[in-house]
Amino acid sequence: MTRYQTLAALLARRIEQGLYRSGERLPSVRILSAEHGVSISTVQQAYHLLEEKQMITPQPRSGYFVSLHKATPPLPAMTRPAQRPVEITQWDAVLDLLNSRQEEDILQMGSGMPDVTQPTLKPLWKIMARLAQKQDPRLLNYDTLQGLPALREQVARLAIDSGCQLSADDIVITTGCHEALSVSVRAVCQPGDIIAVESPAFHGTLQTLRGFGIRVIEIPTDSATGISLEALELAFEQWPVKAIIVVPNINNPLGFIMPEHRKKALLSLAQRYDAAIIEDDVYGELTWEYPRPRSLKSWDLDGRVLLCSSISKTLAPGLRVGWVAPGRYRDRVIHMKYIATGSTATQTQMAVAEFIRQGHYLPHLRRMRQIYQRNYETLNCWVRHYFPCGICVSRPAGGFLMWIELPEPFDAVRLNRTLSESRLQVAVGSLFSASGKYRNCLRLNFALPMDHRAEQALAVLGAAVEHAMAACAVDALPALSTE
Amino acid sequence: MTRYQTLAALLARRIEQGLYRSGERLPSVRILSAEHGVSISTVQQAYHLLEEKQMITPQPRSGYFVSLHKATPPLPAMTRPAQRPVEITQWDAVLDLLNSRQEEDILQMGSGMPDVTQPTLKPLWKIMARLAQKQDPRLLNYDTLQGLPALREQVARLAIDSGCQLSADDIVITTGCHEALSVSVRAVCQPGDIIAVESPAFHGTLQTLRGFGIRVIEIPTDSATGISLEALELAFEQWPVKAIIVVPNINNPLGFIMPEHRKKALLSLAQRYDAAIIEDDVYGELTWEYPRPRSLKSWDLDGRVLLCSSISKTLAPGLRVGWVAPGRYRDRVIHMKYIATGSTATQTQMAVAEFIRQGHYLPHLRRMRQIYQRNYETLNCWVRHYFPCGICVSRPAGGFLMWIELPEPFDAVRLNRTLSESRLQVAVGSLFSASGKYRNCLRLNFALPMDHRAEQALAVLGAAVEHAMAACAVDALPALSTE
Structure with missing residues (x-):
């Protein structure tokens, strides 16, 4: 990013976080220039960018003001799922989502697919071609069960x-994070056991649990x-x-990072029970x-944390390379x-190991973080612009997923x-619940290029949501004819 | 293979099958030359090759005779496992086998690894490099759940x-045949269910069943x-x-092809129950x-057969590409x-699909069949030469695995x-039994190059077996001191 883009992103974040409120006057160009040690024209360019995004409005002789037209939508409130063990349903809905991947002309606005088109991936292609x-016939034969030592070394290094x-x-x-989760579940549980999950939770995890009769x-x-943690403790009791x-860390679908003190409290709760x-x-x-924030695993002294991850969201899901640090x-x-x-x-293990070893992984990550953050800001503007009032929107701290909650009984x-x-x-919200809750929610992906097609799609989506919400409101009126 | 090698292989097979018995005189060079339409010198070269392998012995002025020194060892008899449902053990032994793969200086004489060094694999490397x-970013992203249509088309074509x-x-x-078996088991069974297996049976299958509590x-x-089939029917009852x-078809570890009428009888038994x-x-x-022989699936009218396979034994296990035709x-x-x-x-799916589509798969298969068959003949000679009498040896109809049974209580x-x-x-025999039977058996691999190192290894193995059998014989004597 250039300087003015960086500054614009910073200001946009402050506006979103409510540091500058709707209608409030922004600092003068001169003050910002001094504060950030950048030129006057850099500040002007940054303000111009925000103006284009309709986040701020210039007023002659008075400077720039935070746009009045729509306030930042609130965060979704604490969820309230049924607090008892349930059987998992929703497989058919998950299958629908997965099958629609096959239809190339459908724009998947809610998938978990990352952007795999960036030039920082070029070294990966080169490594694969060179391999x-x-x-080398060894690359065609069975690897060891635990995985290639060269890759395991790189993964251990990244975990620092x-x-x-x-x-x-x-x-x-493992064969992707999916297998990491799946073998971890089976390593710690038997069919019939009970597992606690966040709500909403990733549908892949829920369906894995269903498959094992958990x-x-x-x-x-x-x-x-x-x-x-309070509800979790109650569940334990x-x-x-x-x-x-x-x-x-970057929850799917809610996008939060759990604060450190709560991570530690979660770990000691798990120890206690x-x-x-x-x-x-x-x-x-x-x-x-x-x-990046610390993992729970980083405080795990007695080996009870199974840390599952992969390169599927950061690099390339099609390679199917993941891992687990399974502790005890x-x-x-x-x-x-x-x-x-x-x-x-x-x-594929060898290719990924080489990509990391040669130092291509961190620059790639840096680029992807920047792209996703910029995409998020754009999507956020569009959602505010095209969606009706009365919605709640998650504020992801990373990744490329946004969760939108609409008023009940929106479907x-x-x-x-x-x-x-x-x-x-x-992606309909009910995928992310064992019992089909969150039909009034949806997940959006902002790894997609935020281009004209995406904006048009958002406009269509916003209009459809507005229409559906209006219909809900009519449905919710008392039925006069039967009175 | 050259003409004389083909002829030698044919003669070797006839000797093994007992068409020419131990000590019997072989047809004259002139007769063979006329019979096979080859030159006199080709027959002489073929006889010379067999002489080198110590399969035949020349006698001055009388021609060639089948070597007297050892007869073809008999086939192992029908196995006699416990005929009731058992829990599966032996995981530790399987893990030992798998872990020893990691140690590069150990010669794995019993592994299931194919030969991946042949020039007919060159097009595969080229395809991978070109891809x-x-x-193409699509190759880095998630594929559909069912798998790449281009590959599924080729697999369907091969199945003809x-x-x-x-x-x-x-x-x-699927991710290899291993996953094909594993998802098939889970598609048809619940934990606690009972499944019937051949005995001995592939250890991967047994451990999969164990993992699912079957x-x-x-x-x-x-x-x-x-x-x-009689015992199977009893089990059903x-x-x-x-x-x-x-x-x-080419059983692991026994190497047989089930005769067609027995395949059909097996299918109708499954239908009946x-x-x-x-x-x-x-x-x-x-x-x-x-x-190649027909699969059970080819007679399956009501979709009860789940046909699992992969390219792991024919092409390259390291690619982890398999499939299942799951019927209903x-x-x-x-x-x-x-x-x-x-x-x-x-x-990897795309690479395999292209390899088959471009017509490289069948020539590769032809070559591998020839190599394995030649290797089998060599290994067979060595086993007869270096192993003691009193053993039973399987007669594989393909593949690259040999099963040897030694007298009890050999361990x-x-x-x-x-x-x-x-x-x-x-590979110790007990891996192939749920309950640890067949400790007196072992599996050998003849995908390995049958070179000087392999012959030396066979010699060491034969001597160790002879030594162990002698010790067993002593152990088996009545303990005089305690009488």
Whole structure:
């Protein structure tokens, strides 16, 4: 990013965070120039950019003001799922979402797909080409079950950034984070056991639990601070909860980072009730703050945290390379991996290991963070512009997912049916609940290029939401004819 | 192969099959030359080759005779496992086998690794390099859950050779055959269910069943004709057997092809007791006869057969590309795949699809069949030469695995401990039983190059076996001192 873009992003964030309120006057060009040590023209360019995004309005001879037309929508409130173990449903809806991937002309506005088109990925292609040119037969044969030592070393090195002291031997490579989660669940649970999850929670995790015959308790979750520790403790008191699955760094779908003191409290709660913690860190490298926040695993002294991650959100999901740092459950994780898929593909592991070793990973991450942050700001503007009032919107601290809550009885499943005429689909909220809650919510992806097509799609989506909400309001009126 | 090698292979096979018996005189050079339409010198070269292998002995002025020194060892008899559902053990032994893969200086004489060094694989490397050079971002992103249509089309086309009429939509791509088996088991069974398996059976299958909490009944199996249908029917009568897992074409580890009438009888038995059949066909393309034998799936009218296979034994296990044709269980298989690993790596699927589409697969298969067959003949000579009398040896009809049965109480686990000093390991027979039977058996791999190092290893192995058998014989003597 250039200087003026950086400054504009900073100011936009301050406006969003409410530091500058709707209608308030912004600092003068001269003051900002002095404060940030940049030229007058840089500040002017930054203000001009924000004006284009309709975030600020110039007033002759008075300077710039925060645009009045719409206030920042509030955050979704703490969720209130049923606080008892439930069987998981919603598979059909998940399958619909996955199948619609196949239809190339549908714009997937709610998928979990990252942007894989950036030039910082070029070295990865080169490495893959070079590996193929070398024709080393070892790359065609079975790898060891635990995974390529060269990759495990790099993963252990990366884990230092999240505060973890791990050796290559503490890592087990898996076929994507999906397998990491799946073998972790099976390493700590038996069918019939109960696991606590955040609510909303990633649909892949929920369906994995369903597949293993595990029941879940969905725990109320705050869209800024994460899982309710009070509700979790209550669950521990009432039920034999074997494990907790959480996404504490850039939660999917809510986008929060759990504050450090709450992470530590979660860990000691798990210790007190002797539960395992499966920590999904797949978006953790994509936080906008630097250095990245610590993982739960970084405070884990007795090996009860199974840290699961992958390069699927940061680099390339199509390579299917993930890992787990399984702590005390290492042997069982290796066993469960053996029975699921055996060893992981050798060549792709080697390509990823080389990409990290040669130093391409961190610059790539930096770029992706910047792109996603800029995309987020654009999407945020569009949502405010095209969506009706009365919605709640998450404020992700990284990643590329936004969660929007609409007033009940809005129905996102029905919305998707309407949208399919325009070849658009969102991820409906009910995918993220074991029991089909959150039909009034939807998830949007901002890894997509925020281009003209995306803006048009947002406009269509906003209009459809407005229309559906108006219809809901009519439905909610007392039925006069029957009185 | 040159002409004289082909002729030598044919003669060797006839000797092995007992067409020419030990000590018998072989046809004269002139007769053979006329019979096969080859030159006199070709026959002489062929005889010379067999002489080098110590299979035949020249006698001045009388011609060639089948060597007297050792007769063809008999086939192992029908196995006799316990005929009741058992819990599966042996994981530690499997892990030992897998871990020893990591130690590069150990010669794995019993692994399931194919030969991935042949020049017919060059086009695969080229395709992979070209795919990487094209830098198509779609190859870095998630594929659909069912797998790449281009690959599914090729798999459906290949299936015609085994008598199957399948469309691309009947196929689900998986991360290797291992995942194909694993999702198939989970698609048809619940924890606590009972599955019938051949005995001995592939350890990966057994451990998968163990991981899902499934009990098995090991069914007596003949090393020439396969699973005992009588014993299987008895099991059906006595227990609620949900499914059968079989490897009817080039069984692992016994190497047989089940005769067609027995395949059909197996299928109607499954129909009668409404059981699913999981058919592992991973070695099926490596039969020495051409065209390859039919799969059970080819007669499956009501969709109860889940045909599992991969390119792991024919092409390259390190790519982790497999598939299942799940019949009526398609939806459940897709669900189980989603919860295990999500989608399969995109680029490797594309590479395999292209390799087959461009016509490289069948010539490669032809070459591999020839190599393995030649290797088998060499290994067979060495086993007869270096092993003591009193053993039984399987007669594989393809693939690259040989099963050797030694007299009880010979212990292959103890043998492996001795062998580790010489940096050699075999696959011990007990891996292939749920309950640890077959400790007196071992599996050998003949995908390894049959070079000087291999012959030396065989010599060491033979001597160790002879030594251990002698010790067993002493152990088995009545303990005089205590009488």
